Amino acid sequence: MKFALIRPATGEQALSGLAERLRSSEAHVTFRVGDQKIQTPCPDADYADAFRLLLAELDRLDLRGDVRVVGHRVVHGGERFSRPARIDAEVLEQIRACIPLAPLHNPANLAGIEAAQEAFPDAAHIAVFDTAFHQTMPEVAYRYAVPDAWYREHGVRRYGFHGTSHAFVAGEAARMLGRPLTDLNLVTAHLGNGCSVAAVRGGQSVDTSMGLTPLEGLVMGTRSGDVDPNLHDYLARQAGLTLAQVTDALNRESGLLGLSGLGSDLRELEAADAAGHAGARLALDVFAYRLAQKIAGMAVALPGLDALVFTGGIGENSADMRARTLRHLALLGLTCDEDRNARTVRGEAGAIHQEGARPVLVVNTDEERMIAQQAADLLGGQA
Incomplete structure (x- = not known):
């Protein structure tokens, strides 16, 4: 909270x-x-x-x-x-x-x-x-x-979700790049316990990874992200699970938690991976691979790609996860400068791409400020 x-x-x-x-x-x-x-x-x-x-x-x-x-x-x-x-x-x-x-x-x-x-x-x-x-x-x-x-x-x-965050970081990315938001084509990646990516063209969302509910899309802390739609029927027949049991497991027992068998906190999984835990490594690798797939897919919604933006608790603080993800995205001209990436954590925003390459930015989201501003705007500045 x-x-x-x-x-x-x-x-x-x-x-x-x-x-x-x-x-x-x-x-x-x-x-x-x-x-x-x-x-x-x-x-x-x-x-x-x-x-x-x-x-x-x-x-x-x-x-x-x-x-x-x-x-x-x-x-x-x-x-x-x-x-x-x-x-x-x-x-x-x-x-x-x-x-x-x-x-x-x-x-x-x-x-x-x-x-x-x-x-x-x-x-x-x-x-x-x-x-x-x-x-x-x-x-x-x-x-x-x-x-x-x-x-x-x-x-x-x-429907898509995390809209307040995607909107805020798109505006901040434009400021950091010194360009009007209306001229930019961005992919924004909000990564926390819940995760989503969005294609933002001229400041407007034109596609995103979450769907009818926040369960669709990326691997998340305890949410599965995309699965075969027939999974419910299969598990009902094979494991005797009810619709509610499968839905609950996909929301609360899957994602990083389900893959690792350890937990949903990325910090703990990175430490476990460093200690040689196979389940933690699998969870991190799947997370990064699926994230890279969705980032590449979002680019289809844009006439070009001016920058990739990482935000959220994971996006802002896990240099390791950013590096894992970018290793899959060379075909989009997206790179990772090791030193820049390592420095851009714990509140430090900035560019992490190699010199001369397509911009990859870390932007600190501020949903609270965006909510406050939108609330004040709705009230005509009376706040």
Whole structure:
């Protein structure tokens, strides 16, 4: 769970932080206030516990009363939302209606909204949708080759996710390259526990790897990414598994966790790989290979490729994973400068390609700032 208290006009963060490894003995919340970093252990804490710790920290700093607007990241907005929306009963109902499309995410988003509305009853609450940025995809990119009635009657199509991050880093990449965003053709790779790539032409999404739900596409922390659509039927017949059991396993027990047999945290897998663990090496190699495949596939949606952008917890911090991936992409003229790549971690953004080659950039995403700015813009600067 990420959070930040931001003054949109300046981007200044009065407080920010991250709750991670929740529901484990190593759960903790890290608060950042100015240059000060405070880590609070909270073994076995869940999201609600982490939110209570955030409120306690706001109270300790006497900042809770400063909150005028709460921007909420909502994973799935379907075709209904192509931009942020002020949360009211109708918007809540629309978010609830999208639960079948994001059963792991939208219920948690709704729970967060309800908790925040109780904690900040006088604030404006704004939903910013992960899917909204990808509503510019052309029909050739978002339609599945399935019966037309499934799309017309049930909304079966590709939606895409991580839109706030893809939009932000595309803008930052344009700034770093010193070129107008409207002139650029980019592939952006958001890599964290959830992962996706996007083709961004002139600042607009024209294709992305995630689909109807956040399960499609790349190998992720615990999500499988692409599998044969007949997998459910096969496992029902061969292993006696129910539809729900297979779906749950593809979401919670697959990806890096399933391949390695160790865990979903890339940092742990890289350490295990260095120690000779075969499962960890396989997981990392499959992750990189599938990522390179999708990056190459996204280039098809563009008239040319001006730069590849890495972002997200893995994209910003794993020099090893970036190097593994780029080794597969020489055909696109994408290279990796070993020294540049090694230096570009822990908040250091910049170019990691070899001199004279096609740009490969590491850009630090700032979804919180993007959400804050979009929320303020929706309110006409009243924030």
